Amino acid sequence: MKLLITLVLIVFCAQTSSFGQVALPNKLLWEQIKTSNIVNVNGKTTAVLKTNTAFIFISPECPLCKNYMLTLNELVKKYPQVNIVGVVPGKSYTLPDIRQFAEDYKAVFDIYLDKNKTLTKVLKAKVTPEAIVIDEKGNLRYRGLIDNWQAKLGVKRKVITDHYLDDALDQIKTTSYKYMETAPLGCLINDL
Numbered sequence: 001m002k003l004l005i006t007l008v009l010i011v012f013c014a015q016t017s018s019f020g021q022v023a024l025p026n027k028l029l030w031e032q033i034k035t036s037n038i039v040n041v042n043g044k045t046t047a048v049l050k051t052n053t054a055f056i057f058i059s060p061e062c063p064l065c066k067n068y069m070l071t072l073n074e075l076v077k078k079y080p081q082v083n084i085v086g087v088v089p090g091k092s093y094t095l096p097d098i099r100q101f102a103e104d105y106k107a108v109f110d111i112y113l114d115k116n117k118t119l120t121k122v123l124k125a126k127v128t129p130e131a132i133v134i135d136e137k138g139n140l141r142y143r144g145l146i147d148n149w150q151a152k153l154g155v156k157r158k159v160i161t162d163h164y165l166d167d168a169l170d171q172i173k174t175t176s177y178k179y180m181e182t183a184p185l186g187c188l189i190n191d192l
Contacts, residue, residue, distance in 0.1 A: 029122070029138045036119035038087065038112035041098045051136050052172045053083040054165065056146075057120065058111070059128040060093055060101035062187040068129050068146055069105035076109045079169045086111035089120040089128075089189050120189060127186040131165045135172055142168035144182030153185055 056072060058065040076084045086109060088098050095113060102111050114120050123132045133142040148162040164182055171177050 029134070029140075032122045033119060033134075036114065036122055037116065038114050038119050039095070041088075041095050041102065041111050041113055051083050052081065052169075053085065053134050054169060055119070055123060055125075055132045055134070056084065056086050056109075057125040057128050057130045057132070057189065058086045058088055059187055059189075060088065060097055062128045064150060064186045065129045066105065067149075069107060071146060073106065073108045075166060075169060078166075079172075082169050082172060084109045087114050087119060087125075088112070089114045089117045089125065091115055092190075117189070125189060127184045127188055129186050130184040131168075133165070133168045133172065140179060141172060141177060142180050144180075144184050150185045 054075075058068075072084065072086070086102075086107065088111060093101075093113070098111055098113060101107075112119075125132060129146060131142065131144060131146055132140070135141050142164065144164060146165045147160045148164070149157055149160045151157050164180065168180065
């Protein structure tokens with residue numbers, strides 16, 4: 001009997017993304033996001049949650065993040081029904097540093113500091129910039145690149161042919177969607 005239970009557990013765990021971890025129910029994902037202690041750099045007390053949200057992990061020093069600020073601002077205007085938020089992970093930047101970055105690049109979306117990287121860990125973000133789209137029900141809809149402008153580190157395309165984040169935001173209200181993931185390229189999120 002113990003052998004049978006062990007085999008069932010092994011099969012169950014093997015079906016998950018990593019051994020011993022199971023995907024969180026959608027409701028719990030939003031609860032973890034809610035309790036992640038992110039701080040709005042403009043002093044707003046709470047993030048708008050449980051709505052269609054695109055979390056964009058950014059860094060004020062990352063050249064790619066700087067280059068994508070215009071694109072992100074355009075997406076905010078194009079999709080007012082989606083909550084687009086920037087997240088700066090780690091302790092490397094102060095609130096005034098991030099405010100200055102937001103001002104310099106005329107950010108029209110809220111930016112949050114995830115000082116202890118709680119949200120970063122919940123959403124499993126690895127690099128900046130990285131986009132993670134979650135619908136109002138807590139379904140992960142997209143993870144990865146903003147578009148295919150960056151062919152690989154240090155190599156940029158002259159013409160962008162795939163607009164991954166734009167496509168995900170455009171399809172956010174559809175019930176028959178196909179989860180998509182691309183491998184993000186950028187500056188690694190470090191432990192600072």
